[in-house]
Amino acid sequence: MKKPEGIGALSLCALGWSLGGIFLKYVSVNSFAAAGIRSLFSFIVMAVLSRQLPHFFVRNDVTGKVDSAQTVSLWLSAFCYAATMILYCVSNKLTYAANVIFLEYTSPLWVILFSSIILGEKNSKIDYITFAGIAAGMLLFFADDLLAKKNGNVSETMVLGNTLAAFSGITWAGTTLFQRKQQILIAQRIREYGATVVPKHNTSRDAFMLAQILTAVFGLPFIFLMKGGIPDLQSVVFLFLMGLFQMGLPNILYSIGIKKVTALSASLITMIEPLMNPVWVFLFVHEIPTVKCIIGGVIILGFILLREFVSKRR
Template sequence: MNDKSKAVLLMAATALIWSSGGLAIKLVDWNPMAITGVRSVLAALTLAVLFRGRLKFGFSLVQLGAAVGYAGLLITNVVATKLTTSANAILLAYTAPVYVALLAPWFLKEKTSRSDWIFIAVTVGGMVLFFLDKLSPSGLWGNIIAVGTGVSYAVFTLCMRAQKSTSPVESVIMGHVLTALCGLPFMFSTMPSAESWMGLIYLGIFQQGISLALYAWAIKRLGALEAILIMTLEPIFNPILVAVGYGEIPGKWAIVGGLVVIGSVTVRGVLPFMKKTKNYPGS
């Protein structure tokens, strides 16, 4: 198996691990800013151990940009997940492919093809279906904050991809440090229960720390748009896990939208291999 194939599989594995975050956040009974702060402390320590001796903090603009984008992603996602449904929070975050498609030609000099635009349109169309279900007025601020997650996610992906010739993990650690500093003032008003501490440990070490080590390796071997389209597996499995483990059931349009997105991602992944097979000599 070549590095490109491994990168696709590891990026998909990362998406599945990240998808468990919605359920874990719902089950942790604590202030959302405190949750994201403690999670980031644990994640930063985990990554520092995994990459010890290999970290080089150059503080370049793209490294700092990725850190700020990631901190924004972490904070807005946790707050939005607490204020609105997990499905709404994660799916609004996945408006990011639109921003990536618009900015990648200018920022990374990576061309957005006509077929990519078609798949983006289908993917976004599938996500829109989630919002045909009745939305709770109390979740309005959560939905607005989740839009910020999408913008932050796009900035993070573009700046991470811009570091493809170097190690991008430093940006992730810096993002976690920024997030921990933002969450610090909220950590001491109350203390979480023992069960919540278990959830926090999982969120920090596994859902963020180990999964991000996989992401850092894979993103260097994939295009920015390709990476973010693979990661659309996350918003599909996130609501399913929350429904099973927390009882928060998506509406019928959300289910239809999920099928559309899964189909789009699958076709987007299979077509390049089909073209290679068709053009292979002797096929």
């Protein structure tokens, strides 16, 4: 049953996530350094609010030994999420914010493609229909680039930005798949040893916090290695706001809200992010994506929602 506090938490979470596109437009530091500084602030916020540091290993409480399979899934999820955050920051500097968020939301396409390999789960007919729909939506994002290249006036940065944003959909799918893999492994351990083997800590939160560490370690050196790395005051302020309102608080709110609503409700509520992200950018920096990109984004979100409704009915 839906609970008002769960709906409120996820709504605020999605609104926080949606601020990334507009905040990054006010940051002049290079993209790698921006990702690192944002993650540093985000890690501090998450550690303070949860009053815990991340666990680097998952242990079997019965044997006392490190569960290697769960630990590997934990770190793979963290690496994928770190890659997603870096690609998000880089691609936002190269293409429209709307393109970035819509292409990141192509992750279900890759989840469908790789779930049978990584998770051993079978796909249904609606999964393949969703796959085709999202693929068609993706093509529209690159239609302008292909036409422009044919006419000799292609924007190389736009092509690169769209390509990196598309890759962020793959890495975000990896985050989802390996977190799902952890839940499957926990269920297996319960069958083997009993309920006492369930980790006492939140492995999803651990993966998100570890990802912040990885991104900070990767990105912070670029403050000194690249031109434009040392941020000015405005950049520091907006990166702090991103760490607090766009990453740290939303991740905490998501962990609260996801426990109080159905999976379908969570999917629908968090659709606020791709809907509001381009709205903020339009209102504050007057950035307008092309018609083809908007149509592509609507197709992608539409097929994702269709899949959620059909899955829920089943």
